[in-house]
Structure formats: C-alpha cells, structure tokens
Amino acid sequence: NTYDKVAGFGEENWHFGDRHVGVLSTTLPQDADPRITVYRDMDGLVADLDKRGTKHVYPDGGRLIQSFIRAGRIQHFVISVAPVLIGAGHRLFGELLKDVPLRLDSAADAGGGFAQLRYTVET
CATH class of the missing domain: 3.40.50 (Rossmann fold)
Known part of the structure; x- marks a missing residue:
C-alpha cells in the first residue's frame, strides 16, 4: 500500500x-x-x-x-507524535515476539504540536 x-x-x-x-x-x-x-x-x-x-x-x-x-x-527509531488521539486503528508495531527495550536519545518540538522522539534499541 x-x-x-x-x-x-x-x-x-x-x-x-x-x-x-x-x-x-x-x-x-x-x-x-x-x-x-x-x-x-x-x-x-x-x-x-x-x-x-x-x-x-x-x-x-x-x-x-x-x-x-x-x-x-532496527537499531534506531524516530517516532513522531501527532497532537491527535485516535480512537481506533491498527497497532503501530503489531504483534511482537518479545519486548524491545528502547533508550530515549532525544525529544524535540517539531512544530504544530508535533513531537519527535529518537530512540536506540538496547541489546
């Protein structure tokens, strides 16, 4: 799609x-x-x-x-958060076989109410 x-x-x-x-x-x-x-x-x-x-x-x-x-x-994630709460839909990461621990590297104001979060996958 x-x-x-x-x-x-x-x-x-x-x-x-x-x-x-x-x-x-x-x-x-x-x-x-x-x-x-x-x-x-x-x-x-x-x-x-x-x-x-x-x-x-x-x-x-x-x-x-x-x-x-x-x-x-995947070693790094950049996740953008929109200023909207969505009532229904699909999970972003679907079913995972196990938890994926993340370390927050930074959080930034991306303007317009958006936030951008940068993570590193911890191994």
Missing part, C-alpha cells in the same frame, strides 16, 4: 534521488517501476541490503517496519 502512495509522486516529486529504493511485495510485478527493486521476501531483501553494504535504511509502512523489528534489523 505504501508503494502505491509513493509511486503516485511522479518524477517531479520523487524525493529519493539516486538512493536505492526497495519494495517488499508478493504481488507487484518485478519490472513495475525502473526506480525500484521489488523483493519477494524479507530474506531476499536483507541479503541484498547486506550485499550492497547498506548501513542505513528507512523502512516505511506498518507491515514492513514490523518485519524489520522481528528480524532484529
């Missing part, structure tokens, strides 16, 4: 420049967009990131973030 939103940006609003963009999907055709690499499973995605020597990734989309957490591939 996140890919559909990003693909709609078009060339004039493509914010990723020449950075590698990967999409984890079992349904998207592998040649859907020359700007992206489609991965069929998390193992293939992680193996390619390791092969590329990738040091930092920005996983976006609830299910992908959950997959990275379960794979132990």
Whole structure:
C-alpha cells in the first residue's frame, strides 16, 4: 500500500534521488517501476541490503517496519507524535515476539504540536 502512495509522486516529486529504493511485495510485478527493486521476501531483501553494504535504511509502512523489528534489523527509531488521539486503528508495531527495550536519545518540538522522539534499541 505504501508503494502505491509513493509511486503516485511522479518524477517531479520523487524525493529519493539516486538512493536505492526497495519494495517488499508478493504481488507487484518485478519490472513495475525502473526506480525500484521489488523483493519477494524479507530474506531476499536483507541479503541484498547486506550485499550492497547498506548501513542505513528507512523502512516505511506498518507491515514492513514490523518485519524489520522481528528480524532484529532496527537499531534506531524516530517516532513522531501527532497532537491527535485516535480512537481506533491498527497497532503501530503489531504483534511482537518479545519486548524491545528502547533508550530515549532525544525529544524535540517539531512544530504544530508535533513531537519527535529518537530512540536506540538496547541489546
């Protein structure tokens, strides 16, 4: 679902420049967009990131973030808090196999009532 939103940006609003963009999907055709690499499973995605020597990734989309957490591939979180209490919806991190201890590194006023919290995963 996140890919559909990003693909709609078009060339004039493509914010990723020449950075590698990967999409984890079992349904998207592998040649859907020359700007992206489609991965069929998390193992293939992680193996390619390791092969590329990738040091930092920005996983976006609830299910992908959950997959990275379960794979132990998240070292830092930047969580933005909106000034709205939502009455229903999906859990941000879904079901986790175990607790993930975090250390708060910083908290900042992001303007407009938003706060940005930066955490490091403690191992």
